[in-house]
Amino acid sequence: MSTSSTFIGSLDVDNVTTSLLDEKSKLPLIISPRLDDSLEFLCHWLVANRPWVDEQILNYGAVLIRGFQVNDAPEFERAIQSLQPSLSDSYRGTSPRSVFAGTKYTFSAADAPVNYPIAQHCEMSFLDSPPKQLYFGCLQESRTGGGETALCDFRSVAEQLDGSLRKKFESKKLQYRRRHYNEGEKWTTDVGSMLSWRQMFGTSDKSKVEELCREEGAPQPQWIGQNNDTFYQDWQDEPFVRHPVTNEVVWFNHLQVFHWSTFPCELWYAFCRLHDVRFLFRSIFFWVISIIKYVFLGHRMALDLRFGDGTDISVSEANQVRKIIHKNMVFSSWQKGDIMCIDNFSVSHGRQPTYDLGRKILVAWSTPINKRSLQLPYIEEEDIAEEVGLTKESEDAMIFDDKLVPGAVIATPDCTPVSTLTRAESEDLRDSFALSMEKIARNDSFLNVSARGSVGGCHKRNKSCPVQHMDELFA
Template sequence: MSTLRKEECYALDDINVSFLDKTKQTLPLVLTPRFDDSLEFLCKWAEANRPWVEEQVLQYGAVLIRGFQVGSAPAFEKAIVSLQPNLCNSYRGTSPRSLMEGTQYAFSAADVPVNYPIAQHIEMSFLNAPPQQIYFGCLKESKSAVGGETSLCDFRKIHHELSPALRNKLITKKIKYQRTHSKVGERFTCDVGAMLSWVDLFKTSDKRKVEKICKDEDAPTVQWIGANQDTFLQEWEDDPFQLHPVTREHVWFNHTQVFHWTTFPCELWYACCRVRDIRLFLHFVFVSIYNVVIYGLLGYKMALNSTFGDGEPISFQEMNEIRDVIHKNMVFSRWSKGDILCIDNFSTSHGRQPTYDKGRKVIVSWSHLLDKHSPSLPPRSSEGHNQRLKDKQSLKEDYNLPELSAVTPATSPESTLTDTEVAGLQSGILDLLRKDVLQSEADKKSRFEGHKRHLSCPTLLQADSDFWKKIQ
């Protein structure tokens, strides 16, 4: 085969490009085979067009690759390596996961019951260095008509659509996390984080090795609490928003909507209203009563707990505002076998809708980790693909090829600032925001005072009662 013929075989017009919702042209962008649906073709095409795919993930937040023969975990991993050769298998997240047989980088998406909703989140956003991209694959789709979707949300919109009052309060006070894991994970609980033991998280039962791992990863200092001093605890503060490392857009970048005790019942309620399944309603009633008693009245904390930076609980109303904005911008995509979903983990969240179909099987891989506090990355260059795009503009309407303005250098100019200048400028702007625009507040560090807190029990049925304003 000649070089020219080989180039044609792996050109951009060898695939179809469209949207799930053509009227809105929003995430995810969908790539499907035009001629060849084999795994071999997908891998070679993805490797040849990797910069273009990365630009689309950057622009749209997510790209769905559909219709190719990706029927196993090893096949999924092979395809992902063609898209992203720098994969990582270090996991410090919150959901229990299992490595898939025959792979190094493919894991089960979440080893928790399928009728548990997983709220929208940036993967490992609470860590110093989350993965830059995340990839999901479907080995078996759900048989039910609704439920089980991996939902998406552009978290850049959350920053813009939150009320100024709440956004400014979050920026001023920041977020405080408390993370606890027992030596043995809990089985019968509504708290997904409690299912994961620190032994499973760090793959060792040696506390000194755990401390060394955390130190090497520049993680918060480990404390050991509990009667036997065998409960893992970390406390730290973090910013609620981050600047995207490439586009420099503000992004809602934290886990408060996941680490809040009202999240589980509220996500069940949203799902119940959407799919109208009586089983979800009954689950919602049970979990609501359980959480109000355990967390609201008795004062227990979740394994992964979040408050404002000074220890003030995030109220029910404040959390509902955050949830409402997120759900307003969510997109639901049903899985098909062989699907690969590529996500920009620094702009776009993912979550899982509850289902009662136990046959659904979704796996996940993620890219190298990126320090979220580091200076901005240079914009990606796709000069090698720009000429090919110009040559194929006539195919745009025939093959439903969307606008690809993010690929051109004009929309992503090289920065003239050095990394040191960028870091200094960013720091200066943040200082101005915190000191001049917002009312600065004293840094109030609240120490851990046990795994329970005691609250009074005023009227629960009124959303504006003092109870809902004070609880987390």
């Protein structure tokens, strides 16, 4: 293939090839060169086809651009800016990162040891305004087992979550408590505690940190600890959001990353997949350490997650979420020059552990999008009843109350000029109608109920069956 600046062919979509890495998950779509693999062609092609590539990222959740000549961080950044000119260099996440030389928007994917697993997550999901898209690149792949940046469709996680657990998350919400020290910790399995607040905000001036928090709409920090030099925030958040374009429900939080059981569990999953006994031994060792540290000694992680009422999320509940995530994960081994474009509001990413110290992955991200308008409010059934003035005692008598049927009104001379009924007569008529319908619905002989699911020969298969709705309404 050509690596010169003279293009072979045109910049049409037909001058690249597309394929799927995984037919079952449809994730990700792979775009590779047909005739020209040069960086020049890729950059010009991305500029010419931005809407089409964006559409594929939306449809598939992730697009893997593979086979082009992308050899260093500046070339990666140039390619990404051809697709997305508006990148952000503001990072308020939890992993320690460093910017690559010769770039402004390209960072190391994580400066934690490569044998540390990083569980699946949507980037900065706990912030008010996370990035809309993420872009990973590979300068050197792992030559031993592991090291993949795995993907998972978090729409599937939301859909497959057990109903009772989902309801519990929706009703209680999540509480985040975030703590960063003046200096990051070195000897720890909690990646978030490796990041100091000075690194996160790029300043050692507390007043500047507070100003940045105000500008970004973040909770105002408290300064705690012996010397008041520990950064602390707490806030409540929703566990789900709706996708900003498709309106689909997405599991959108960091529970599976910042639960104390995560590190040994992710090592166990790595052992099960790769059969490397080093991961097994490390999993057992860190289970012991984690139980002592977090259960018996009461330590908390740098980003501590609980239910919104302050109660702990159990290991069993965290495992339910983790199991669904691993069921839906897709693994793609990196190749040098790869660029992975991810829809951050539908698809998560995470790092699989490896013992190859030469692995080098970089990342950039788009400008943020506010998620508050995308969150799902939860209303208890009791709250709905209270809002419309319905009590247990009055429930039967008020089945046809106009408050329960939006748009329904009482027929009175006050609101219907053509009516000849007085207010008292109209209310008597309404009450008698409601009472009659109640008696009809509860009269087994009238409905001729012969068996559950069969009403007088009428079927109950379809939700549109009027008899079924009447039966359910008065059950």
